Amino acid sequence: MFLIKKVSEISGVSVRTLHHYDEIGLLSPKKHENGYRYYSEDDMSFLQMILFYKYLGFPLKQIKELLKQEDSEILHHLKKQLVLMQKEKQKLLTLIDTLEKTIESRERRITMSTKEKFKGFTYQDNEKYKQKAIDLYGKEVIEESVKKQKGREQEIADGFNNIFFAISDNMSKGLKATSKENTELAKKLHKHICEYSFDCSADVFSSIGYGYVKNPEFKDNMDKFGEGMAQYLCDAIQQYVKEI
Template sequence: MRINEVAKLTGVSARTLQYYDEIGLLIPQKLDNGYRDYTDENLEKLQKILFYRCLKFKLNDIKEMLEGDIDNLKILEQQRDLILKEKEKFEVILYNIEKTIKNYKGEQEMTIEEKFNGFKKEDLNKYEDQAIEKYGKGTVEESKKRQNGKEDIVAEKFNSVFRSMAKYKKDRVSIEEKEVQSKVENLYNYMNEYAFDCSIEVFSYIGKGYSQNPEFKNNIDKFGEGVAEYTSKAIDEYCKSRLNK
């Protein structure tokens, strides 16, 4: 494939491709007339380069990573993990931007407390303590590892569920409805991903704590009056349906 064809296909300018050739980052075959000819292997390498460029890696660093024996699968898995981390970070930023826009428009007031409401790392630790009290101590260390460096992401994941629950309650949506149960399942999955390996039985126990434990209840009700009770009942419904399968 000629350089202009590659430029059109990938959106990378011909001048940039020439520069990549000059610095030895992406070297195409050269035809007798001096034209550059890009092989499928060159295009695969260009894709990897573009992934790294999206992640703000410097060209020299990319060159070093791609030189020598290349484990293509390992590189792609590494890039996927890096991009997922960026995705999660920007999800949090996007939510805050949207909230701030509404605040500027006067559509919704954004308090300091609201910016940090819901579930922070210490809140998840409280869940652990409650579960450990009944089910043992084996979850603690693993939970700390899963949360390390992801506190903001974890908080936003949990907060997104409770914001939805507040809306469903306000709209009088039954806890048995698919959309509500889907959010409960998200909550269950987040618990497993970011806190500890949570069985349905433990999840049921934690759900009861939402309405019975005053500290948890007060925290969740920051999203709206009665949200803790509503969520607790929705979790109970979810767990019963899972246990009866």
């Protein structure tokens, strides 16, 4: 059994945060008659899982739901977290490789292609982005998208990114956002969303285009492909919708 101060020392979680976890029912150790909290080995294992999920970007409310499920055996969660961590590891290795190449290109004055600069980044690579999508389009829509993409996430993300890279290249070349080349790419994007995310009407696709500009998270993500990309893509989408 561990007192709260010792738990804080071992885990690196502040006493205040541990009190908060207790208050919200996320991690509630036994309280003895003297008022002290005593953490068991199971409590420590739960805390470990909480920290893993936090590292992976899950909000506390969602972590609480995950750990309350009927199959919330420790081994089940550890295996699930291992899969998530392995995916995170691969992302980090790719980003490290991209960073090393960027440093080398600067030092040796070698030009990197736009695509190389963003290898390892995806258009939706964190829980915050996913939660914002749920807020905007509804939980059922996003859950349908997740089901369609299961096991093919990176392949499908690469498909979306290839469209974004192509539009970004057109922007770099000075083509108008409303050009035929870009409306064709917008059509391809629309088809990709329908096939791998959800049945997206023209009106909803138009709203998605405006969302790239109006929503700060979406805009920041899209502008990684080039300054002004969010607005440029939005204009291409609106032109495509106008023509269909």
